[in-house]
Structure formats: C-alpha cells, structure tokens
Amino acid sequence: MPMAIEDLRQELTGLLGDRGLLTEWTQRRTYESDGLTGYRIVPALVALPEDVQQVVGVVRACARHGVPLVPRGAGTGLSGGALPHADGVLIALSRMRRIVEVDAANQRITVEPGVTNAQVSRAVAEHDLYYAPDPSSQVVCSIGGNVAENSGGAHCLKYGFTTHHVLACEVVLPDGEVVELGGPTLDAPGYDLRGVFVGSEGTLGIVTKVSLRLLRRPDAVRTLVADFPSPSAAGDAVSANIAAGIVPAAVEMMDNLAIQACEADAHAGFTLDAGAALIVELDGPAAECDAAFADVTRLCNENGATSIRIAGDASDRDLIWKGRKAAFAAMGRLSPDYFVQDGVIPRTRLGECLARIDEMAVEAGLRVANVFHAGDGNLHPLVLYTAADPEQAERAETLSRQIAELCVSFGGSLSGEHGIGADKACSMPTMFTADDLAVMDRVRAAFDPHGRCNPDKVFPTPRLCGERPGPYRPHPLESAGVIERM
Amino acid sequence: MPMAIEDLRQELTGLLGDRGLLTEWTQRRTYESDGLTGYRIVPALVALPEDVQQVVGVVRACARHGVPLVPRGAGTGLSGGALPHADGVLIALSRMRRIVEVDAANQRITVEPGVTNAQVSRAVAEHDLYYAPDPSSQVVCSIGGNVAENSGGAHCLKYGFTTHHVLACEVVLPDGEVVELGGPTLDAPGYDLRGVFVGSEGTLGIVTKVSLRLLRRPDAVRTLVADFPSPSAAGDAVSANIAAGIVPAAVEMMDNLAIQACEADAHAGFTLDAGAALIVELDGPAAECDAAFADVTRLCNENGATSIRIAGDASDRDLIWKGRKAAFAAMGRLSPDYFVQDGVIPRTRLGECLARIDEMAVEAGLRVANVFHAGDGNLHPLVLYTAADPEQAERAETLSRQIAELCVSFGGSLSGEHGIGADKACSMPTMFTADDLAVMDRVRAAFDPHGRCNPDKVFPTPRLCGERPGPYRPHPLESAGVIERM
Numbered sequence: 001m002p003m004a005i006e007d008l009r010q011e012l013t014g015l016l017g018d019r020g021l022l023t024e025w026t027q028r029r030t031y032e033s034d035g036l037t038g039y040r041i042v043p044a045l046v047a048l049p050e051d052v053q054q055v056v057g058v059v060r061a062c063a064r065h066g067v068p069l070v071p072r073g074a075g076t077g078l079s080g081g082a083l084p085h086a087d088g089v090l091i092a093l094s095r096m097r098r099i100v101e102v103d104a105a106n107q108r109i110t111v112e113p114g115v116t117n118a119q120v121s122r123a124v125a126e127h128d129l130y131y132a133p134d135p136s137s138q139v140v141c142s143i144g145g146n147v148a149e150n151s152g153g154a155h156c157l158k159y160g161f162t163t164h165h166v167l168a169c170e171v172v173l174p175d176g177e178v179v180e181l182g183g184p185t186l187d188a189p190g191y192d193l194r195g196v197f198v199g200s201e202g203t204l205g206i207v208t209k210v211s212l213r214l215l216r217r218p219d220a221v222r223t224l225v226a227d228f229p230s231p232s233a234a235g236d237a238v239s240a241n242i243a244a245g246i247v248p249a250a251v252e253m254m255d256n257l258a259i260q261a262c263e264a265d266a267h268a269g270f271t272l273d274a275g276a277a278l279i280v281e282l283d284g285p286a287a288e289c290d291a292a293f294a295d296v297t298r299l300c301n302e303n304g305a306t307s308i309r310i311a312g313d314a315s316d317r318d319l320i321w322k323g324r325k326a327a328f329a330a331m332g333r334l335s336p337d338y339f340v341q342d343g344v345i346p347r348t349r350l351g352e353c354l355a356r357i358d359e360m361a362v363e364a365g366l367r368v369a370n371v372f373h374a375g376d377g378n379l380h381p382l383v384l385y386t387a388a389d390p391e392q393a394e395r396a397e398t399l400s401r402q403i404a405e406l407c408v409s410f411g412g413s414l415s416g417e418h419g420i421g422a423d424k425a426c427s428m429p430t431m432f433t434a435d436d437l438a439v440m441d442r443v444r445a446a447f448d449p450h451g452r453c454n455p456d457k458v459f460p461t462p463r464l465c466g467e468r469p470g471p472y473r474p475h476p477l478e479s480a481g482v483i484e485r486m
Numbered sequence: 487m488p489m490a491i492e493d494l495r496q497e498l499t500g501l502l503g504d505r506g507l508l509t510e511w512t513q514r515r516t517y518e519s520d521g522l523t524g525y526r527i528v529p530a531l532v533a534l535p536e537d538v539q540q541v542v543g544v545v546r547a548c549a550r551h552g553v554p555l556v557p558r559g560a561g562t563g564l565s566g567g568a569l570p571h572a573d574g575v576l577i578a579l580s581r582m583r584r585i586v587e588v589d590a591a592n593q594r595i596t597v598e599p600g601v602t603n604a605q606v607s608r609a610v611a612e613h614d615l616y617y618a619p620d621p622s623s624q625v626v627c628s629i630g631g632n633v634a635e636n637s638g639g640a641h642c643l644k645y646g647f648t649t650h651h652v653l654a655c656e657v658v659l660p661d662g663e664v665v666e667l668g669g670p671t672l673d674a675p676g677y678d679l680r681g682v683f684v685g686s687e688g689t690l691g692i693v694t695k696v697s698l699r700l701l702r703r704p705d706a707v708r709t710l711v712a713d714f715p716s717p718s719a720a721g722d723a724v725s726a727n728i729a730a731g732i733v734p735a736a737v738e739m740m741d742n743l744a745i746q747a748c749e750a751d752a753h754a755g756f757t758l759d760a761g762a763a764l765i766v767e768l769d770g771p772a773a774e775c776d777a778a779f780a781d782v783t784r785l786c787n788e789n790g791a792t793s794i795r796i797a798g799d800a801s802d803r804d805l806i807w808k809g810r811k812a813a814f815a816a817m818g819r820l821s822p823d824y825f826v827q828d829g830v831i832p833r834t835r836l837g838e839c840l841a842r843i844d845e846m847a848v849e850a851g852l853r854v855a856n857v858f859h860a861g862d863g864n865l866h867p868l869v870l871y872t873a874a875d876p877e878q879a880e881r882a883e884t885l886s887r888q889i890a891e892l893c894v895s896f897g898g899s900l901s902g903e904h905g906i907g908a909d910k911a912c913s914m915p916t917m918f919t920a921d922d923l924a925v926m927d928r929v930r931a932a933f934d935p936h937g938r939c940n941p942d943k944v945f946p947t948p949r950l951c952g953e954r955p956g957p958y959r960p961h962p963l964e965s966a967g968v969i970e971r972m
Contacts, residue, residue: 105729105834106832106833106834128731150673150678152673160650161673163673163678163681164646164650173921173925177921177924177925178921179919179921179922179925180918180919180922181922181925183899183917184832184897184898184899185830185862185863185898185899185902187636187638187647187649187685187830187899187902187903188899188917189899189900189901189905189906189910189914189917189944190906190914190918190922190923190926190944190945191682191685191686191690191926191929191930192636192649192678192681192682192684192685193682193925193926193929195649195678195681195682196677196678196679196681196682196929198678199673199677199678200677204677216731219731243591245614245702245705284774285773285774285777285778286777287773287774287776287777288770288771288773288774288777290773291771291772291773291774292771344671344673346592346670347592348591348592376671377671411670412670412671413669413670413671413673413674413675414675415675416671416673417673419675420675420676424675428675428676431669431674431675432666432676433665433666435659435663435664435665436665436666436667436676437676438663439659439663439665439667439679439932439933440676440677440679442932442933443677443679443682443929443932443933444677445932446925446928446929446931446932447925447928447929458675458676459676
C-alpha cells in the first residue's frame with residue numbers, strides 16, 4: 001500500500017469508523033466495476049459516508065494527500081463512469097438514502113443521492129405525483145448516479161432527461177467546499193452550473209442532496225404493442241406518428257432478436273416471429289389519449305402493422321414494460337456476452353441507419369440485437385459475441401465502436417444516455433474539435449484544478465489515447481496496463 | 487481617445503469598413519443604454535460585424551489591445567446587460583440576421599443571432615411549426631439576446647425557457663476561438679456548456695449561430711379572460727387550476743392598475759373596474775383543450791370570478807395578447823416613470839406575497855402595478871414614480887429592490903427572466919454564498935481569463951459593491967462615477 005494511502009486509511013478510519021471504510025481486498029473487490037463489466041480495477045480504499053459532513057471529510061483528506069477519488073452511485077452505469085482508480089478512494093453514496101423533504105404543493109422533492117429512482121416516485125405516490133425520468137434500471141439505480149449521467153429512459157421522448165427535472169444540487173467540490181447549484185425555480189440567476197453538473201459523470205464533484213421536480217400522474221395511460229414485418233417498417237410508423245404531431249409518452253422498438261430474448265425472460269406475450277415490435281404509450285387527459293390513440297393505431301396499420309395488441313389494464317401494461325426493460329439482462333439467453341452500444345441519430349434516418357447496422361453485422365459475421373428509444377432516435381444496438389473466443393470478442397468490440405461512429409456520421413451523437421465514462425473518452429474527438437474539448441477542460445479545471453475527481457474519464461488525453469485519439473483503439477486503460485480485462 | 491482605442495479604431499476600420507464601425511459620438515450615443523434606460527454609458531466604439539469571421543476579427547483585436555467588449559442584441563433587455571463599457575467596444579449583432587437552415591423533418595432551425603424571435607416562427611410557419619419562447623418584446627428582440635438572457639415569456643409555464651429550446655450554439659470565445667456548444671440532440675456528451683452559455687448574459691462569449699428546437703403548432707388553442715374582485719382571489723384560482731393537474735399553455739395575471747394601462751393602450755376589452763384579470767390559455771389536441779377548458783371555467787367560477795370572456799376567434803385572441811404584451815409600454819399612460827421588477831416566488835405563496843407587496847407600496851407611498859406570469863410565480867411588479875422628483879425616485883428604487891429581496895425571502899429568486907445584468911449584480915449575495923459565487927467566477931475565468939467580456943455585469947465585486955454587497959445600494963456604476971443617471 002503506497003504511503004499516501006496508508007496515511008489516508010488511518011485518517012478515514014477515524015472519520016468513518018470501521019463500518020464506513022472498506023480496506024480488505026475481498027471487500028474492495030466488490031466495487032471493481034460498474035455495469036460495464038468488461039473492465040475491472042480494485043480501488044485502494046472504499047469509503048461509505050453517511051452524511052454530507054463525512055463526504056466533506058473524505059474529500060478534504062483526499063485533497064490533502066493528493067489522492068484521486070471516484071464517486072459511485074448504485075454502480076449500474078454502462079460506460080464505466082464509476083470504474084475505480086487503483087490508487088484512489090472509491091466513494092460509494094449508497095448509505096445516503098434519506099428522503100429529506102416532500103413539498104407536494106410545489107411539486108418538489110429533496111433527496112439524498114443514494115435514494116433509488118423508483119423510491120422517489122413511491123415516496124410521492126400518495127400525492128398523485130411521480131418523477132418522470134425512468135431508466136430501465138430504475139428499481140436499483142440511484143438519483144446520484146442519474147444526476148452524474150443525466151439519465152434518460154423510455155419516457156424521455158415526452159418528458160426530457162434528468163437535467164430537465166433537477167432543480168438544485170448540493171455538491172461537495174473536489175477541494176471540500178459545499179455549494180448549492182441551481183435553485184427552487186427552473187431559471188435561477190447566474191450561470192446554469194446545475195446544468196453543467198448534471199451529466200458531468202462524477203468529474204466535477206460529489207452530489208450530496210438533490211431537489212427534483214415532480215409531475216402529476218396523468219389522468220389516463222394507453223399502451224399498445226404493434227408488430228411489424230421489419231424494423232424499417234416500424235421506423236416508418238414512428239416517423240408517420242411524429243409527423244402527424246403526436247407526442248407519445250414513449251415509443252420503444254425491439255427487433256426480432258430483442259423480442260425473442262425479452263419474451264423468453266418476461267413472458268410478456270410478444271410475437272416471437274415479428275420482424276419488429278413497437279411499444280407506443282400515450283398519457284395525459286383521457287380525452288386526449290383516446291383521440292390520439294385512434295390516430296396511432298391507424299398510422300401503424302397504414303405502415304404495415306401485422307397485429308396490434310392493446311394493454312387491457314395496468315397489470316398488462318406493467319407486463320409489457322417489464323418485458324421491454326428486461327431487454328439487456330435477457331440478452332444473456334441468446335449469447336454469453338454482448339456489448340451494449342448507445343448512440344443517437346436523427347429519427348428521420350432511422351430506417352437507413354438500421355439497414356446499415358444490419359449490413360455491418362453481416363460483414364462482421366456477428367449478430368446485433370436492437371432495442372431502443374425510437375421516438376428520440378436513441379439506439380441501443382447489442383452486439384452479441386462469445387468472450388471465450390478472443391478474436392470474436394475483438395471483432396464485436398470493433399463493430400460496437402463502428403456503430404457509435406456511424407451515429408456521429410449520421411449527424412447524431414456518440415452517446416444518448418449511458419455517458420462517455422471510461423468507455424468512449426478516446427472517441428470524443430469524433431464529435432468535438434480540439435477547441436471544444438479545451439473549453440470543457442478549462443471548465444473541469446474551474447471545479448477541479450488538480451484533476452483528482454474521477455480522473456481518466458470522459459475526456460481523451462495523450463496518455464490514454466495516444467497523440468491521435470480515434471474510435472477504434474482498444475480501451476486506453478487496458479493498454480496502459482492498469483486494468484484487468486475480463 | 488485613449489491610445490489603445492485609437493489603435494483599435496484604425497484596425498477595425500480596416501476589418502469592418504466605414505459602415506461596420508461607428509466612431510462618431512452621435513452615432514455611438516444611440517447605443518448608450520438597453521431597455522433599462524435609467525443608466526447610460528456611451529461606448530468608445532461600436533462594431534457592427536456581418537459574419538462570424540468579422541466577429542472573430544473584432545474579438546481578437548480587442549484581446550490584443552486589452553480592450554473590454556460588450557455584446558448586444560436588439561437592446562430590449564431590462565437589466566442593463568448590454569450597458570456599454572466607456573473604454574470598450576460594443577459589438578452589435580443586428581446585421582447578422584440570416585436564417586441559415588430550416589430542417590422541418592427534424593423540427594430544427596439554425597439562425598444567426600440578429601434574427602428576431604418572431605421571425606423564427608414566421609420562417610417555419612409553412613411547415614406548421616413554431617418557436618415556443620415568447621418574450622413580450624418578441625417582435626423586436628433577437629435570438630442572440632434571448633440566448634444571453636435565457637428569455638422566458640407567457641408560454642414558458644408549459645414549454646420552458648430559451649435553454650429548453652436551444653440545441654446548439656456557435657460561440658466566439660473572448661480569445662477569438664470559435665467553438666460549438668451542444669449538438670443536434672438534446673443530451674450531447676461532455677459537459678452541458680450549451681446550458682452554461684444560455685443565460686450567461688454576454689459574459690462568456692458571443693453567440694454567432696444558434697440551432698433551435700421547433701414545436702408543432704397545436705391543433706387547438708382556447709383563450710379566456712376571467713375577472714376577479716382581487717389579485718388574491720385570482721391567485722387562488724391559479725392554485726386551484728394547477729392543483730387540479732391542468733397545465734395551461736399560459737396563465738397571466740394583471741391587477742387593476744395594469745388592466746387600466748393595458749386597456750387604454752390596446753382597447754382589448756378588459757374590464758376597467760375588475761380587481762384583477764387572469765388570461766388563461768390552453769393548447770393541444772382539440773379534445774384535450776375542450777375537456778380542460780370546462781374545468782378551468784368551473785374552477786375560476788368556484789374561486790369568485792365575476793365574469794369570464796372566451797376569445798371568439800384568432801383575432802380576438804391576438805387582441806387579448808396584444809393588450810397583455812403592451813403592459814410595460816402602456817404603463818407610461820399611468821406614470822411618467824416606473825421600475826420593472828422581475829422576481830420569482832413559489833406559486834403556492836402568490837396571494838401572501840402580493841398582499842405584502844401591497845402593504846410595502848402603501849408604506850412607501852407609491853403605486854405598484856402587477857402584471858405577471860402567475861402560473862410559474864414569476865412576478866413583474868411595476869413601481870410607478872416621477873423622475874422629476876428625485877426623492878420619490880429614490881424611494882421607488884428602494885421599494886423595487888425590497889420587492890426583489892422579498893421574493894428571495896419567500897424561497898424564490900432575484901430574477902425570473904430579465905437577468906441580473908448591471909442592475910442586480912450587488913444583490914447576488916442575497917441568493918448565493920461566497921463559495922457558490924466563487925465557483926461561478928472560476929467558470930467565468932475558464933471562458934474569459936482576463937475578464938474582458940461584458941465586465942461589471944452579473945457578479946458583485948468589492949469595487950462595484952463595496953466589501954459587503956447587499957440589495958439596497960445605489961447602482962454600483964453610478965457611485966463609481968462611470969455612468970450618467972437619467
């Protein structure tokens with residue numbers, strides 16, 4: 001154990017007690033990866049603070065000893081944003097899970113970062129309110145992690161991302177200062193640092209309290225599953241609905257491979273031989289839902305739907321969503337291993353892009369399952385492979401990266417909602433110029449001048465990516481020899 | 487003329503030509519104030535660039551000569567954000583008014599900063615699209631200014647502020663670098679610098695191109711004017727509607743003084759002896775509008791509405807909005823001078839706060855007219871006074887600042903949509919701690935390390951505000967002797 005870490009260990013044991021600091025390798029190893037399980041680093045120490053003062057204490061101690069820190073929520077992230085630093089402290093916020101205040105009249109709630117996404121909605125259900133962003137992992141993922149990643153979800157098409165629902169954050173900066181970013185109203189004076197913090201992937205500080213905007217539960221919800229002969233026919237139906245001015249709460253697409261995996265896992269009643277399925281959900285006043293629902297079914301039929309199933313009641317709707325949200329986990333039934341990609345394209349180019357991904361999969365001799373937020377063009381291609389075959393694994397990783405680059409070349413984005421993290425840092429120059437990245441780096445330095453907060457994430461550096469970073473390199477931390485490949 | 491300015495004058499004449507650089511005092515004087523007419527500074531030079539390369543040239547020249555710059559849109563801002571610097575260059579973007587690209591299928595438009603807010607909607611009307619944020623000054627105010635101020639408007643209750651509609655900005659940084667902030671999708675990777683730039687009031691750079699999100703025109707629009715015996719009865723009606731889960735497109739309130747001024751100006755048919763009037767607008771699918779409209783009228787009646795007028799057609803609706811949007815200008819009919827205040831309170835405390843403002847007005851022996859965005863608690867109290875009576879003018883300014891502080895003490899905000907600018911910089915510590923402000927200052931330095939971009943705005947400094955800035959001081963630039971009081 002390096003000297004700085006040994007000093008820190010003693011200091012933090014005094015601050016956090018034995019239960020609040022994990023020092024044994026077997027304990028620390030539990031935190032070696034997040035949802036991006038392909039990469040693992042065992043952190044030097046794991047701190048489990050219980051309140052903001054303990055967070056301040058840990059952060060100040062790290063600052064004094066010059067030790068890097070990595071914040072972690074529930075560890076469900078898919079881009080390695082919470083990948084630990086081998087010589088650093090992993091700060092897990094899972095013990096800070098109090099609901100601080102419910103202000104139902106003003107439709108606001110204040111929570112600690114370890115509260116799960118689903119708990120927020122549960123805490124305000126009695127007031128007929130809910131929290132809109134709904135990542136598939138919502139039962140386990142934490143609000144702190146949602147803030148770090150600017151998490152999305154199926155209903156972001158209508159309701160926006162986490163950043164549109166965070167009113168204010170209490171944040172411990174890398175030097176231990178505690179600041180309040182944002183405020184009780186949506187348009188606070190001064191710079192929108194609330195906005196810059198949301199989605200900063202743990203590089204600007206540690207969120208210790210979050211005020212969220214709540215929405216009133218809609219009067220009515222209508223959900224249907226429409227089967228189509230192919231993803232491109234389903235894509236045309238999506239375009240037709242959007243062009244007709246319909247704003248569904250959610251429009252999700254699954255291709256045949258995804259349908260098979262989801263159905264085997266959740267028995268949601270999906271049609272096993274459909275080329276693609278769309279889940280369309282409408283919500284709002286009952287009168288609006290009914291009128292729009294008629295239009296949606298008509299437009300699906302006009303675009304070649306082979307069958308339309310309407311959710312009979314709330315439990316049927318829950319089953320459909322359970323099927324959809326199980327997609328990533330269920331993929332294990334089709335393939336021992338897979339890469340989850342996350343890119344965005346203009347939704348007008350959906351059919352074209354899916355066809356190109358199909359071609360690329362054939363060229364690479366691999367299967368790609370597609371399950372994604374079709375309404376906002378946020379693709380999640382899953383590249384299936386067998387890790388036991390290293391050559392195939394390498395082909396799969398290359399294909400997955402090529403798909404992300406394809407999204408950028410279509411005028412879209414490297415990432416829709418999973419973040420850049422450790423995974424895509426070297427690909428950032430495909431989307432941003434050197435000047436663009438330099439400004440981000442200066443803003444990072446404004447919060448963290450010594451670069452101690454979640455280092456080696458989000459931004460490319462020559463050390464990690466070589467002089468000319470690009471999308472096809474092996475993971476930078478791997479070649480740097482600091483991580484162990486699964 | 488100081489040496490640096492003389493050198494700059496020669497250099498900029500070469501770059502911009504005689505028509506692109508104003509050097510004569512009579513020409514420069516045209517730019518001495520923005521919509522906050524109480525303060526005036528004649529800039530040393532006025533540059534009128536026609537494209538991004540000219541902006542880069544002016545900014546680089548200012549950087550080389552160490553001369554401050556102040557960007558300006560249409561000059562309609564109400565917080566003195568575009569107040570010139572006496573030794574600096576005012577950069578007016580009014581000649582950059584091209585519509586660069588309309589992408590109707592993806593509901594996006596790209597424009598130069600001098601394009602007016604209303605022109606954006608006109609440019610896409612043929613596609614049945616429009617741009618949602620609608621400040622009262624929308625016919626003349628520019629998109630560049632809207633970005634700088636994160637402008638709101640009557641329909642922000644349902645549709646959000648400028649920041650919710652800006653996808654990307656091309657920005658010239660204070661050192662002349664050109665960067666792209668944001669991207670074509672709403673959740674771009676990296677830090678949300680688009681978000682930090684929107685609302686930065688000209689302190690971080692100059693926007694030279696903006697991509698905006700467009701909305702589809704709603705199927706139906708329903709507008710009513712409900713009269714009430716008092717603002718607090720009208721406030722109760724607002725609360726009842728929001729509590730019932732209705733999300734109107736707009737809920738505007740005018741008190742009796744505001745009604746009288748608006749009616750005299752616009753002849754919109756407002757009831758002259760009503761204690762208060764609410765304008766409620768619903769939009770969306772016709773079925774939704776009709777259902778919600780029945781609820782709104784019922785809830786207004788239950789809360790004491792004395793009469794309800796429903797707009798008969800589009801021209802009647804336009805007349806109602808013309809009346810409302812004329813409010814500030816129309817106030818001149820009731821009083822030779824007035825201060826426009828802009829604060830936010832939680833909408834659940836509307837009645838309580840209005841009652842307190844009434845008491846404060848009586849104590850100060852002044853009249854206060856209220857016209858505001860009731861749905862989101864964004865007050866615009868207008869403090870009426872006669873500038874010819876300096877003692878009364880001072881009382882009016884004090885009352886106006888006390889009202890802003892009252893909003894903060896109610897758990898609200900110093901400013902809703904007009905910005906901090908020169909006007910409220912010294913009041914920022916009433917809302918933010920020293921640590922909060924220090925982080926903002928470091929972010930400012932990340933963009934503008936030499937503090938040359940719109941200096942003396944937004945943030946308090948000991949030079950401007952003394953060692954202990956607070957809400958009741960005279961305008962800082964006035965005591966510093968650099969501005970002439972109107």
